[in-house]
Amino acid sequence: MKLTRRDALALGLGATAASFLPHRAMAAADEAIAEFTGGATPGEGGLTLTAPEIAENGNTVPISIDAPGAESVAIFATGNPTPKVATFNFGPLAGSQSATTRMRLAGTQDVVAVAKMADGSFVQVSSLVKVTIGGCGG
Amino acid sequence: MAADAKPRVKVPKTATAGEVITIKTLISHEMESGQRKDSDGNPIPRSIINRFTCDFNGQNVIDVTLEPAISTNPYFEFEATVPEAGEFKFTWYDDDGSVYEDAKSIEIA
Numbered sequence: 001m002k003l004t005r006r007d008a009l010a011l012g013l014g015a016t017a018a019s020f021l022p023h024r025a026m027a028a029a030d031e032a033i034a035e036f037t038g039g040a041t042p043g044e045g046g047l048t049l050t051a052p053e054i055a056e057n058g059n060t061v062p063i064s065i066d067a068p069g070a071e072s073v074a075i076f077a078t079g080n081p082t083p084k085v086a087t088f089n090f091g092p093l094a095g096s097q098s099a100t101t102r103m104r105l106a107g108t109q110d111v112v113a114v115a116k117m118a119d120g121s122f123v124q125v126s127s128l129v130k131v132t133i134g135g136c137g138g
Numbered sequence: 139m140a141a142d143a144k145p146r147v148k149v150p151k152t153a154t155a156g157e158v159i160t161i162k163t164l165i166s167h168e169m170e171s172g173q174r175k176d177s178d179g180n181p182i183p184r185s186i187i188n189r190f191t192c193d194f195n196g197q198n199v200i201d202v203t204l205e206p207a208i209s210t211n212p213y214f215e216f217e218a219t220v221p222e223a224g225e226f227k228f229t230w231y232d233d234d235g236s237v238y239e240d241a242k243s244i245e246i247a
């Protein structure tokens with residue numbers, strides 16, 4: 001196979017992109033999620049994650065979760081040094097299974113919410129947040 | 139840091155029995171993540187609030203586990219059912235063992 005200049009450029013770009021993918025961080029997030037679900041594969045639906053599309057400041061990114069009928073909801077940031085963000089456990093007097101907080105994001109990444117439903121099943125939803133300035137200091 | 143953690147809680151003064159109300163809480167706390175480094179390049183040790191709970195007359199409303207990814211001055215907004223007149227109790231647990239508390243009473247209108 002003859003390697004043209006165009007091919008070489010494409011290869012180089014592909015390799016650069018691949019090396020930038022946070023493989024290790026993704027694995028850590030998957031592990032953290034598996035720890036919460038106990039290895040069960042989460043389904044879909046019944047859980048809403050509200051996060052901004054673009055967060056200018058990664059230090060305070062507002063996020064909301066709403067999961068009617070959930071026992072607890074955990075939030076994970078797949079691209080953070082430590083993927084766990086928070087776990088909300090709803091008690092008998094919770095008016096609704098929803099909450100809002102502010103979180104730190106190291107950079108543009110997927111934010112994942114996993115809810116444990118009352119019947120023991122799990123649902124998952126994720127949302128991509130673009131971060132202009134990362135929130136992990138340096 | 140622990141000394142000047144000041145909780146602020148917003149709860150309506152009155153509600154009808156069984157009403158669902160929105161509660162907003164904010165506590166001043168640095169939430170040092172353990173990821174940052176000081177000017178000499180040494181890591182700054184983690185110092186965060188790791189748990190927040192809200193109870194009404196002894197019954198749990200919400201129990202949150204916080205990780206270092208929660209922002210400085212942790213803010214929470216959530217909803218609670220008010221079955222009767224009573225008192226909301228808010229508790230924050232610091233990494234260093236300190237416990238910050240606040241309480242708000244609510245009446246049935």
